[in-house]
Amino acid sequence: MCTPIYDRFAEALLAPAGHYPGDLFKGNESQLRHGFAAYRNNVIGSLIQALASRFPVTHTLVGEAFFQAMAAQFIHVSAPQSPMLADYGDGLAAFVAGFEPAASVPYLADVVRLETARSQAYHAADAPPLAAAALAAVPAQQLLGLRLTLHPAARVVRSAWPILTLWEMNTGARPWAELDHWRGEHVLVARPHLNVVCHRLGEGQAMFLHALGAHLTLSQACEQAQREHPGFNLEGAMVCALQAGVFLSFS
Amino acid sequence: MPCLRLPDDAGAAFKPEHFSHIDQARQPVGFFEIHAENYMGAGGPPHARLGRLSEDYALSVHGVALSLGGPGPLDTEHLGRLKALCDRYQPESVSEHLAWSRHGSTYLNDLLPLPYNATTLARVVGHVSHLQEALGRTVLLENPSTYVRMAHSDMHETDFLAEVARQSGCGLLLDLNNVQVCAANHGFDPYQYLARFPLHAVAQVHLAGHALSVDDHGHTLVLDSHDRPVTDSGWALYETLIERHGPLPTLVEWDASIPAWPCLLREVRQAQAILARYRRRNP
Numbered sequence: 001m002c003t004p005i006y007d008r009f010a011e012a013l014l015a016p017a018g019h020y021p022g023d024l025f026k027g028n029e030s031q032l033r034h035g036f037a038a039y040r041n042n043v044i045g046s047l048i049q050a051l052a053s054r055f056p057v058t059h060t061l062v063g064e065a066f067f068q069a070m071a072a073q074f075i076h077v078s079a080p081q082s083p084m085l086a087d088y089g090d091g092l093a094a095f096v097a098g099f100e101p102a103a104s105v106p107y108l109a110d111v112v113r114l115e116t117a118r119s120q121a122y123h124a125a126d127a128p129p130l131a132a133a134a135l136a137a138v139p140a141q142q143l144l145g146l147r148l149t150l151h152p153a154a155r156v157v158r159s160a161w162p163i164l165t166l167w168e169m170n171t172g173a174r175p176w177a178e179l180d181h182w183r184g185e186h187v188l189v190a191r192p193h194l195n196v197v198c199h200r201l202g203e204g205q206a207m208f209l210h211a212l213g214a215h216l217t218l219s220q221a222c223e224q225a226q227r228e229h230p231g232f233n234l235e236g237a238m239v240c241a242l243q244a245g246v247f248l249s250f251s
Numbered sequence: 252m253p254c255l256r257l258p259d260d261a262g263a264a265f266k267p268e269h270f271s272h273i274d275q276a277r278q279p280v281g282f283f284e285i286h287a288e289n290y291m292g293a294g295g296p297p298h299a300r301l302g303r304l305s306e307d308y309a310l311s312v313h314g315v316a317l318s319l320g321g322p323g324p325l326d327t328e329h330l331g332r333l334k335a336l337c338d339r340y341q342p343e344s345v346s347e348h349l350a351w352s353r354h355g356s357t358y359l360n361d362l363l364p365l366p367y368n369a370t371t372l373a374r375v376v377g378h379v380s381h382l383q384e385a386l387g388r389t390v391l392l393e394n395p396s397t398y399v400r401m402a403h404s405d406m407h408e409t410d411f412l413a414e415v416a417r418q419s420g421c422g423l424l425l426d427l428n429n430v431q432v433c434a435a436n437h438g439f440d441p442y443q444y445l446a447r448f449p450l451h452a453v454a455q456v457h458l459a460g461h462a463l464s465v466d467d468h469g470h471t472l473v474l475d476s477h478d479r480p481v482t483d484s485g486w487a488l489y490e491t492l493i494e495r496h497g498p499l500p501t502l503v504e505w506d507a508s509i510p511a512w513p514c515l516l517r518e519v520r521q522a523q524a525i526l527a528r529y530r531r532r533n534p
Contacts, residue, residue: 003322005366005401005403006321006322006351006354006365007354009363010354010357010359010363011354013359013363014357014359023402024399024401024402024403025399025400025401025402026400026401026402026404027399027400027437030468030470031436031470031472032399032400033466034398034464034466034468034470034472035397035398035399035436035472036398036399037466038398038464038472038474039361039363039398039399042360042361043359043360043361046360046361047360050360079357079358080357080358080360081356081357081358082328082329082358083288083315083316083326083329083352083353083358083360084288084291084292084332085288085360086289086291086292121295122292122295122296123292123293123294123295123297124292124293124294124295125293125294126293126294126295126298126299127294152293152294153295191295194295194296194299
């Protein structure tokens, strides 16, 4: 009996402004319209705010008005399906990639991917990263056959744009400078302890970690990286990855 | 069911921006309250801070997303997250809202109003009972702030809350700012609301500030904004409550335009001064 009340209330909240299910309420109509508008503003406004706090650099890059309009459209097609707002916007990068008004900012979707990875790393499960000493104990002939499990916080974001440099400049981590060469950057996002840290990766390293994340053995991942990037150096890549705290365990 | 309690002291909403200040020295607050949903990630800094906090202070876990007033069954996945959080930190108090926030699978991220009648009463009692069974403890249900009155209501809000408490065995969280907001928006006297409220079931009080919104037609609406200090009339209402009931765990809430920690602490101390005036000398 009561369910249609909730359906109509919710549908009017998410519908374009102007929808007002007046028969659900009692009292002075103009006062009620004001009250209903407050709920509508809360719902959309708080979701935009949730996205703005999860994607601060994206917000900075496009500015307040553009971000609000873009976020409102995203919310319209992809309203949250869970109260876990820390995860809300995992689909924003794909949305931005197809968002016509953002076409003039071609790197925007990749910056969103980087911020998604950073936020996921921030909330990922805590675990001590695998220490180099643990691998040192493995007999040399078995080493290449190992499969490494990535640390819960570790993410690799590959991009044809200098996303980490852009991110750093927009957070104050790097001074502003004109970019002469817009070279792509592959980024390793890690959180071995409490702080999320980003590292630049060579193309071979990025491919190697990606392959390890797909549960290939060390030798398979190394072969894949070397096939595409003959200069890939396994030892150097492993030292960097272990220092960054990218691995959890091996088997 | 076990009924843990917060101390009859004033506490503060915990905001991460205050952590370094709070972590430097023991703060003179009775407890901290967190929004449950902000601590449902797997790990990271939020849990590190909460872990530290819960070592030194009593903790109140305040849920905002369970949609206890909604038509459908509870979101069992979300209920599982709340249970995991409570199992991990063993808070002295767990509370939620008399409101709904979910439509089908869509989460609306606001505390929406429900009509008060026999049908919704049975449903809320069912949801609160489900929650209490899942957590294995009693919870507190908070009176809402509302901006519209529902046409299908035929019960007074205070009677509705009294019945939910009686039938489910839950306690109540009396949010005095919500009383002020509703009184202003719906034109009633907050003292009369207080006089009707089932005070015997109240186990916690919330204090906060509210904002005024004026629309194009000059209509005013009071918003439950939690972005400014408690008003003088809010303090007066609080003192009346404590005089009538005696000391209660009392939270000073802030959720936007967060002030520096000393400002928030000043409001906590103001509440503590009122509590001290009505503390019995020989407990």
